[in-house]
Amino acid sequence: MEKVKMKIPDFKKYKEEGKKYTFVTAYDYTTASIVNESDTEIILVGDSAAMVMLGRSTTVGITLDEMIGFIKPVVLGAPDTMVIGDMPFGSYNINAEQAISSANRILMETGCDCVKLEGGETVAPTIRRIVDAGISVVGHIGLTPQTATSVGGFKVQGGTPEGAAQLIRDAKALEEAGVVAIVLECMPSMVSKAVGEAVSVPLLGIGAGPYVDCQVLVTQDLLGMYNGFKPKFVKHFAGIRQEMVAGLNRFHEETLNGEFPSPEYSFNKSVEIPKLY
Numbered sequence: 001m002e003k004v005k006m007k008i009p010d011f012k013k014y015k016e017e018g019k020k021y022t023f024v025t026a027y028d029y030t031t032a033s034i035v036n037e038s039d040t041e042i043i044l045v046g047d048s049a050a051m052v053m054l055g056r057s058t059t060v061g062i063t064l065d066e067m068i069g070f071i072k073p074v075v076l077g078a079p080d081t082m083v084i085g086d087m088p089f090g091s092y093n094i095n096a097e098q099a100i101s102s103a104n105r106i107l108m109e110t111g112c113d114c115v116k117l118e119g120g121e122t123v124a125p126t127i128r129r130i131v132d133a134g135i136s137v138v139g140h141i142g143l144t145p146q147t148a149t150s151v152g153g154f155k156v157q158g159g160t161p162e163g164a165a166q167l168i169r170d171a172k173a174l175e176e177a178g179v180v181a182i183v184l185e186c187m188p189s190m191v192s193k194a195v196g197e198a199v200s201v202p203l204l205g206i207g208a209g210p211y212v213d214c215q216v217l218v219t220q221d222l223l224g225m226y227n228g229f230k231p232k233f234v235k236h237f238a239g240i241r242q243e244m245v246a247g248l249n250r251f252h253e254e255t256l257n258g259e260f261p262s263p264e265y266s267f268n269k270s271v272e273i274p275k276l277y
């Protein structure tokens, strides 16, 4: 069946229909084209690119220009998939004008469908301004990697009654600010369920259990490509890293034993070579 691109109004439609969907990351043209060929509905070009693509230890240093550089080829590679562009740290925390200007750049320079930014109650007024400027926004609460150090590192959030209550307040504030959906990252399933009971906006969960509308994973994690830290919520649905290493080793071995390149992989036209030596 031909893939039909998910559009922004489908967030609401899928919620009403109770339809589940998936959302993964991509940071380059080739990966985006592979995701585009799959049934996946949404690609996020996340600031996780800082760690997965650039080998940095946090997402904090990636710039707006670097993010735009990652988002552009993904949009080209995935014409049938919704693409969300992540707003990096420092691109929306000065004032609403700066946030609107950064969101404008992401949409206008890349052609992606909407932007995502991290934060709850405190960021909601900024989100309202971006939404009022005509830009669709996905919120992101729970474990928010850009500010993870201020909550004691990469830890499950909402594990106390106060923490759970704050997440509910954050989700309500984002809903009121007009987000089209909210990413819930790394929280007990009971808490994401309670958030879902408190708001009617679609919930996109990563490490947030089963009671959400959409499951999110980083592509390099779910395909078993990334060899760094593996959080509890990451399931490997394939072993691509091993496949890649095995393929590279076959290439190496066949080069050393002369099996490659055989005539099949060589240009075999005979040419009369002038005697120059």
Ligand code: KIV
Pocket: 025, 044, 045, 046, 047, 048, 049, 086, 183, 185, 206, 216, 218
């Ligand atoms: O940057 C990212 O990959 C993300 C996802 C983990 C949701 O924000």
